Amino acid sequence: xxxxxxxxxxxxxxxxxxxxxxxxxxxxxxxxxxxxxxxxxxxxxxxxxxxxxxxxxxxxxxxxxxxxxxxxxxxxxxxxxxxxxxxxxxxxxxxxxxxxxxxxxxxxxxxxxxxxxxxxxxxxxxxxxxxxxxxxxxxxxxxxxxxxxxxxxxxxxxxxxxxxxxxxxxxxxxxxxxxxxxxxxxxxxxxxxxxxxxxxxxxxxxxxxxxxxxxxxxxxxxxxxxxxxxxxxxxxxxxxxxxxxxxxxxxxxxxxxxxxxxxxxxxxxxxxxxxxxxxxxxxxxxxxxxxxxxxxxxxxxxxxxxxxxxxxxxxxxxxxxxxxxxxx
Amino acid sequence: xxxxxxxxxxxxxxxxxxxxxxxxxxxxxxxxxxxxxxxxxxxxxxxxxxxxxxxxxxxxxxxxxxxxxxxxxxxxxxxxxxxxxxxxxxxxxxxxxxxxxxxxxxxxxxxxxxxxxxxxxxxxxxxxxxxxxxxxxxxxxxxxxxxxxxxxxxxxxxxxxxxxxxxxxxxxxxxxxxxxxxxxxxxxxxxxxxxxxxxxxxxxxxxxxxxxxxxxxxxxxxxxxxxxxxxxxxxxxxxxxxxxxxxxxxxxxxxxxxxxxxxxxxxxxxxxxxxxxxxxxxxxxxxxxxxxxxxxxxxxxxxxxxxxxxxxxxxxxxxxxxxxxxxx
Numbered sequence: 157x158x159x160x161x162x163x164x165x166x167x168x169x170x171x172x173x174x175x176x177x178x179x180x181x182x183x184x185x186x187x188x189x190x191x192x193x194x195x196x197x198x199x200x201x202x203x204x205x206x207x208x209x210x211x212x213x214x215x216x217x218x219x220x221x222x223x224x225x226x227x228x229x230x231x232x233x234x235x236x237x238x239x240x241x242x243x244x245x246x247x248x249x250x251x252x253x254x255x256x257x258x259x260x261x262x263x264x265x266x267x268x269x270x271x272x273x274x275x276x277x278x279x280x281x282x283x284x285x286x287x288x289x290x291x292x293x294x295x296x297x298x299x300x301x302x303x304x305x306x307x308x309x310x311x312x313x314x315x316x317x318x319x320x321x322x323x324x325x326x327x328x329x330x331x332x333x334x335x336x337x338x339x340x341x342x343x344x345x346x347x348x349x350x351x352x353x354x355x356x357x358x359x360x361x362x363x364x365x366x367x368x369x370x371x372x373x374x375x376x377x378x379x380x381x382x383x384x385x386x387x388x389x390x391x392x393x394x395x396x397x398x399x400x401x402x403x404x405x406x407x408x409x410x411x412x413x414x415x416x417x418x419x420x421x422x423x424x425x426x427x428x429x430x431x432x433x434x435x436x437x438x439x440x441x442x443x444x445x446x447x448x449x450x451x452x453x454x455x456x457x458x459x460x461x462x463x464x465x466x467x468x469x470x471x472x473x474x475x476x477x478x479x480x481x482x483x484x
Numbered sequence: 485x486x487x488x489x490x491x492x493x494x495x496x497x498x499x500x501x502x503x504x505x506x507x508x509x510x511x512x513x514x515x516x517x518x519x520x521x522x523x524x525x526x527x528x529x530x531x532x533x534x535x536x537x538x539x540x541x542x543x544x545x546x547x548x549x550x551x552x553x554x555x556x557x558x559x560x561x562x563x564x565x566x567x568x569x570x571x572x573x574x575x576x577x578x579x580x581x582x583x584x585x586x587x588x589x590x591x592x593x594x595x596x597x598x599x600x601x602x603x604x605x606x607x608x609x610x611x612x613x614x615x616x617x618x619x620x621x622x623x624x625x626x627x628x629x630x631x632x633x634x635x636x637x638x639x640x641x642x643x644x645x646x647x648x649x650x651x652x653x654x655x656x657x658x659x660x661x662x663x664x665x666x667x668x669x670x671x672x673x674x675x676x677x678x679x680x681x682x683x684x685x686x687x688x689x690x691x692x693x694x695x696x697x698x699x700x701x702x703x704x705x706x707x708x709x710x711x712x713x714x715x716x717x718x719x720x721x722x723x724x725x726x727x728x729x730x731x732x733x734x735x736x737x738x739x740x741x742x743x744x745x746x747x748x749x750x751x752x753x754x755x756x757x758x759x760x761x762x763x764x765x766x767x768x769x770x771x772x773x774x775x776x777x778x779x780x781x782x783x784x785x786x787x788x789x790x791x792x793x794x795x796x797x798x799x800x801x802x803x804x805x806x807x808x809x810x811x812x
Contacts, residue, residue: 425756
């Protein structure tokens with residue numbers, strides 16, 4: 157029998173989960189829940205329903221795992237605890253500083269409902285976190301480095317769009333190759349913000365806008381750009397649509413450490429992602445952890461978990477002997 | 485209280501575990517067990533004992549986890565089940581084809597003794613296996629690639645040493661950069677053995693030996709070299725000692741996959757290790773999993789497990805709230 161999946165929120169991430177379900181034969185999409193008028197939302201899965209978010213309770217016994225695809229700022233802190241009372245849930249909560257509070261809230265709600273919640277699933281937090289943990293447990297004496305990109309930062313793109321005279325903008329975060337190579341050499345460099353990443357902006361200006369002023373406003377913007385070497389390219393609307401409509405991302409988690417009685421041997425552990433579609437990759441991670449939540453639930457577990465608490469085998473649709481034979 | 489560690493077998497790997505214990509403050513080395521005369525074995529830890537392997541039973545209640553550092557060919561298939569009746573055990577069994585049988589034997593013995601055994605721990609099998617599993621669970625539609633090196637292959641070095649006229653030899657396995665780049669491009673190339681790795685040998689020939697014959701015997705050796713492009717360099721004993729006395733290794737696990745309703749987006753997941761010392765790195769992984777075995781045992785678990793069955797948090801000496809705050 158398939159694992160019955162619900163998708164709560166149907167933006168880029170929700171559509172990614174829908175596509176992922178189609179690639180995983182042991183899962184089946186039951187319904188997409190939306191705050192919009194259901195009849196206005198068209199989905200790709202003919203066998204699934206589009207349902208108003210108000211009616212989610214009616215699906216309590218029809219869905220094994222609800223994958224919540226809202227935003228971290230205002231949606232998930234409310235939605236995940238609320239839904240964890242009714243369903244096993246997965247979310248991609250990514251406000252690092254607020255994770256302990258979110259964990260506690262989801263834990264209480266999930267225990268009350270007898271359900272399992274797995275939070276902060278995706279690639280960062282998520283796969284990057286896992287790689288930080290594994291590498292730290294192996295190389296006790298070492299240093300961690302995280303690089304992001306090349307990829308689109310939605311927050312930085314939005315910040316540029318708010319500048320007067322900007323019609324559209326896309327911002328790429330780009331890791332500095334020389335910094336990566338310094339880390340890979342095992343020299344444990346101390347790197348400033350400016351040394352690790354550059355920022356590259358593509359901007360469509362409004363007719364007659366002062367491009368020099370826009371460029372200056374971008375490059376001097378505190379928090380977002382002033383600590384970085386930033387390049388600003390003005391392009392046409394057609395070029396924006398043709399060359400910058402995707403949402404690629406990725407990055408590197410590297411730990412550099414020493415072993416031996418006198419720290420005489422250096423080691424580098426590197427994990428790298430190159431993603432054509434940030435939301436679709438995140439969705440694939442969410443679905444793998446939905447399988448784990450289902451399995452925990454079948455075993456009678458309840459409460460909140462993170463990627464750190466999930467035995468890797470729980471993510472697989474293969475049985476244990478297959479995994480041992482084929483992947484170990 | 486520290487986790488009390490025993491080391492069974494004191495070669496390169498055993499010495500690596502000893503060094504790792506010194507880097508992990510929550511562990512303590514109690515004793516090294518050896519088949520040699522104990523008085524002939526000198527260890528680096530003053531507070532630990534060197535004990536004859538015959539007397540291992542006397543340590544039944546003095547050791548929390550025994551890390552078995554024997555070889556996979558003949559030692560571990562016997563030692564791990566035997567010791568699992570007495571202790572929680574960790575090994576690095578790496579004969580891929582025989583893992584299911586070894587798992588079953590250790591499982592039965594560990595259950596009989598009420599202990600936990602974690603087998604096939606290290607980097608391949610071990611961290612590479614974990615990365616294959618995670619990447620397969622995320623990118624369902626894709627292809628796996630494993631590259632080894634640059635690193636010393638002991639088996640291939642031994643094979644060259646057996647050739648008449650060879651005094652000493654060291655063989656490096658080297659991944660082909662062009663093949664790596666083809667995989668990273670997402671083109672899912674089909675790669676032959678020859679396209680993935682080259683082999684580089686450093687040979688000290690005996691005085692008057694026929695170097696042309698030796699080179700030819702190496703390059704045409706079935707299984708070991710005939711399917712590869714092999715380079716043979718003749719060097720002096722001094723050069724061998726000066727430049728080739730280390731045991732570096734490493735490699736790459738890459739999964740290339742597609743997502744989207746029509747597979748329109750490509751993704752690359754890459755895990756890379758660069759190790760100055762293969763045995764010391766392996767030892768660090770063994771010690772992290774010793775911590776996990778101890779924790780499973782404290783919870784009352786018994787039987788055989790693999791890296792696939794261990795929640796990542798069990799590897800850490802940090803408590804759960806610290807992990808969530810600092811690494812997620």
